[in-house]
Amino acid sequence: MEKARLLKAIIETAIDGIITIDNRGRIESLNPAALRLFGYALEEVEGKNISVLMPEPDRSGHDGYISRYQTTGEKRIIGKGREVKGLRKDGSTFPFRLAVSEVQYDDRIIYTGFIHDLSREKEAEERLREYAAELEELVEERTKSLKKTVKALSEAKEEVSLSLEKEKELNQLKSRFVSMASHEFRTPLSSVQLSASLIDKYAEPYDNTNIRKHVSKIKNAVGNLTTILNDFLSLERLEAGRVEPTFTAFDLVKLAEEITEEMQMIAKQDQNIIYQHTGLQSMVLLDPNLLKNCMINLISNAIKYSGENTFIEFNTEINDQQCIVTIKDNGIGIPESDHKYLFQPFFRAHNTGNIPGTGLGLNIVHRYASLMKGDLYFESSIHTGTKFVLSFHK
Structure with a gap:
């Protein structure tokens, strides 16, 4: 008697649902955990076929499951437990793992089902799948963005290389031009400077202030031009790294x-x-x-x-x-x-x-x-x- 009370207390306080049915599939008992899972009171389901707690297609095929279990000996398969869905009173469904045991009781056979709710595990799995999908989508977007960036960098590199090549050619042209211009200008400037000096010398006997003034202007202008040429030539040599x-x-x-x-x-x-x-x-x-x-x-x-x-x-x-x-x-x-x-x-x-x-x-x-x-x-x-x-x- 003491053992029976202990066993009843264990069943009543069990976290997982426990349900018993007879060999015709009619519900004999549900522990409190099972009643909470399905949302029923015991009197609402007692004596009814277990299929009332099953959504389609399991509901229609339940009697066939019991028959095959009884005639073909699928005890080991059922005993291992399998993942199924339960139908609540409000019409909603939930996943659970079902393990079935055959029990000999009062010269008859009853079947005990142990129900472990998988709702939280399934929600966690779904969240993981969603996170994985989001991560995969994010990775794909980032990969596309990275590929786009790499392509843009590659194109920019080609443009820079082309630009540098053109700049190099331009600098070479500029260098040749500055050198040529410096040489070509220096010769006539030297001639102008020499001519101005000769005019100044030949005009000395005349002591003409206007002649001296204009000769001085010519010399200053030649000096300014020479300075400009020297500055540009020096800058070009510095820019070309030739100094x-x-x-x-x-x-x-x-x-x-x-x-x-x-x-x-x-x-x-x-x-x-x-x-x-x-x-x-x-x-x-x-x-x-x-x-x-x-x-x-x-x-x-x-x-x-x-x-x-x-x-x-x-x-x-x-x-x-x-x-x-x-x-x-x-x-x-x-x-x-x-x-x-x-x-x-x-x-x-x-x-x-x-x-x-x-x-x-x-x-x-x-x-x-x-x-x-x-x-x-x-x-x-x-x-x-x-x-x-x-x-x-x-």
Whole structure:
């Protein structure tokens, strides 16, 4: 009796549903878990055929299942459990795993079904399938997007390669043109310069002010054109990477004195270039041609942007750490708003007015200084003048 009560308590509290039917398929009992699963009260289904708890097609074929079970001995198959669907009172269905046992009871045979609800497992599986489908779709979209990006990159690479090839050809054409133009222009300019000098000489006996004035204009124009040609040729050589410094030991003071004498000849009226050297040493290891170009360019700017009756300070210094070249004028100065653009090619300060220039000189000087591992910096304010400093570490 105690064992019977224990067995009943186990059945009543079991998590899975337990149902018993007779050999004709009529329901004899359902435990509380089974009643909750199907949504019935026991009196609603007791005595009814088990097919009432089955959706089609299992409902119609249930009696055939029992018959085959009884006549062909499919006990092992049924006993293993199989996945089926149940029909609730409200008409909805749910999946469950059914295992059937044959029980001998009071000289008769009854069948006990153990029902394990699979709703949560099926929902989880469905969610996993949905996630997998979403992931697959996302991967497919990303793959398409990646393929599209790769194709675009490939096309862009081809375009860039073609563009670089065209740019290379254009640079070669430009290089040839600049070299040719430089050569072709220099010859007539030299002739014009020589002719102007001869006219000036032949006109001396006449002491004609107008002749001297116009000859001077011709010489200045030729000088400006020559400067422009030199700037463009220098820029082209820099852009083509054809400027390599040749470091040579030379006398800086001697070079600076020669430049001072040369530049004084083209200075304005009563414009004086004052050269001074500081230090006991005079030998440096730099590229004399590049340094000469830098100094001439900076002194030319000082002459150009300073008025008559002014001084241009030209200083060199050699100490244990550095070689320093300084050119200082008291000309028009550079507006502060233009300072950050000053070394860009073709840039000219806004206060230069009609003063001729290409805007290339300072860019070239800056790049020449860099090639010699040096620095170029300046100090300037409008109407007070400008100081440029070239410095090279020893």
